Amino acid sequence: MKKFIHYLFLLLTSIAGLLFFVAFPRLFAFRDPASEHLGINLFSFLKVLGDTVMQFSKPASWQFFDSWNTETVIxxxxxxxxxxxxxxxxxxxxxxxxxxxxxxxxxxxxxxxxxxxxxxxxxxxxxxxxxxxxxxxxxxxxxxxxxxxxxxxxxxxxxxxxxxxxxxxxxxxxxxxxxxxxxxxxxxxxxxxxxxxxxxxxxxxxxxxxxxxxxxxxxxxxxxxxxxxxxxxxxxxxxxxxxxxxxxxxxxxxxxxxxxxxxxxxxxxxxxxxxxxxxxxxxxxxxxxxxxxxx
CATH class of the missing domain: 1.10.3720.10 (MetI-like)
Structure with a gap:
C-alpha cells in the first residue's frame, strides 16, 4: 500500500511539474508593448494552466503518436x-x-x-x-x-x-x-x-x-x-x-x-x-x- 501511494504521488507530482513547465513562460510578460522590462502576469499564467488542464479532457487533441512516429523524429x-x-x-x-x-x-x-x-x-x-x-x-x-x-x-x-x-x-x-x-x-x-x-x-x-x-x-x-x-x-x-x-x-x-x-x-x-x-x-x-x- 505504501509503494502504491508513493508511486501515485510521483505520478501526480510529475504531471503537476509538466503542467507548470508548459505554462511557466506565460508567467512573465512585458509590462507594456514599448517597455523592455519583464513583469509577472499571474492571470495569464493561471489562464494557460487552466486551458492546459482542460485539454486533458479532450481526447480529440491526443493525436500525438502520428507526429512522433516518423523517421526523422525516431x-x-x-x-x-x-x-x-x-x-x-x-x-x-x-x-x-x-x-x-x-x-x-x-x-x-x-x-x-x-x-x-x-x-x-x-x-x-x-x-x-x-x-x-x-x-x-x-x-x-x-x-x-x-x-x-x-x-x-x-x-x-x-x-x-x-x-x-x-x-x-x-x-x-x-x-x-x-x-x-x-x-x-x-x-x-x-x-x-x-x-x-x-x-x-x-x-x-x-x-x-x-x-x-x-x-x-x-x-x-x-x-x-x-x-x-x-x-x-x-x-x-x-x-x-x-x-x-x-x-x-x-x-x-x-x-x-x-x-x-x-x-x-x-x-x-x-x-x-x-x-x-x-x-x-x-x-x-x-x-x-x-x-x-x-x-
Missing part, C-alpha cells in the same frame, strides 16, 4: 538516447578508473590529486568545451590532424565527441564522490582485518570494498543522470546536433501544440532513463540486503 530520439547511455557508461568507467588509481597513489600524492579534481570540477562547462574546441581547431589547422568530428553537418551526426564532452564533468563528480566513499570504507574494521591477514590492496579494493560500496553509490546515480541530461542540452545546441532536444525545442515553439503532445514527447524520452535508474536502484537494494542495509 532518428533524433535514438541518437540522443545513444549519447545519453554511452555518456553514462563513460562517466562510470572514467570516474571509477580515476578513483581506483587514486586509491593506489601514495598518501603524500593524494592531496595534490584531490586539488586537481576540485579545480577541474569547478570549471564551468562552457569553458571546458571551448578549450577542447580550440585545441582541436589548432591541431587541425597546424598539423591537418582531425581526431574527431565535432559538428553535425550535412546529415552526419558525430558520436564519440559529444559522448566524451557530455561525460567529462559527470565523471569528475563521480570520481570525487567515489574517492570519498572509498576513503571512508577503507577505515572500517573488515579492511583492517583483511590487511592483518595479508591481503593486498588490490584484493581489498576489488573483492571486498567494491561490493560494499555499490548500495551507497547507486543512491547517487540520479545525480549523474541529471548532470548528463543537462549537459546534453548544451552539447546539442553548441555542436549543431540534430537530436531529440532540438525536436522538443521546435515543438515548444509552436503555439498550437497540444500539451498531450509535449507530455508524450517528454515521457517517451524519459522512460528509458527512468527504467535504467530503477534498475540501478534495484541492484543497490540487492547488494544492500546482502549486507543487511536498508536502502
Amino acid at each position: 532518428d533524433r530520439y535514438t541518437y540522443s538516447l545513444e549519447v545519453i547511455f554511452v555518456s553514462l557508461l563513460f562517466s562510470f568507467l572514467i570516474g571509477g578508473l580515476i578513483a581506483y588509481l587514486f586509491m593506489n597513489f601514495p598518501y603524500k600524492q593524494r592531496s595534490k590529486v584531490k586539488n586537481i579534481l576540485n579545480f577541474l570540477e569547478g570549471i564551468p562547462d562552457l569553458l571546458i568545451i571551448f578549450m577542447i574546441q580550440m585545441f582541436l581547431f589548432t591541431l587541425y589547422r597546424e598539423f591537418q590532424i582531425r581526431l574527431v568530428t565535432m559538428y553535425g553537418l550535412a546529415g552526419k551526426e558525430p558520436l564519440i565527441f559529444p559522448m566524451i564532452i557530455n561525460s567529462l564533468l559527470p565523471s569528475l563528480f563521480f570520481a570525487q564522490y567515489l574517492i570519498k566513499v572509498m576513503e571512508e570504507e577503507f577505515e572500517k574494521h573488515y579492511i583492517l582485518l583483511g590487511q592483518a591477514k595479508g591481503l593486498s590492496k588490490m584484493q581489498l579494493l576489488f573483492s571486498h570494498l567494491t561490493r560494499n560500496i555499490v548500495p551507497v553509490v547507486s543512491i547517487h546515480f540520479k545525480t549523474i543522470i541529471f548532470m548528463v541530461l543537462t549537459n546534453l542540452v548544451l552539447v546539442e545546441h553548441m555542436f549543431v546536433l540534430d537530436g531529440y532536444i532540438q525536436e522538443l525545442n521546435k515543438l515548444l515553439q509552436i503555439q498550437s501544440t497540444s500539451p498531450m503532445n509535449i507530455f508524450f514527447y517528454v515521457g517517451v524520452f524519459m522512460l528509458p532513463v527512468i527504467l535504467l535508474e530503477r534498475f540501478v536502484s534495484l541492484i543497490g537494494k540487492k547488494f544492500g540486503s546482502v549486507r543487511g542495509m536498508d536502502i
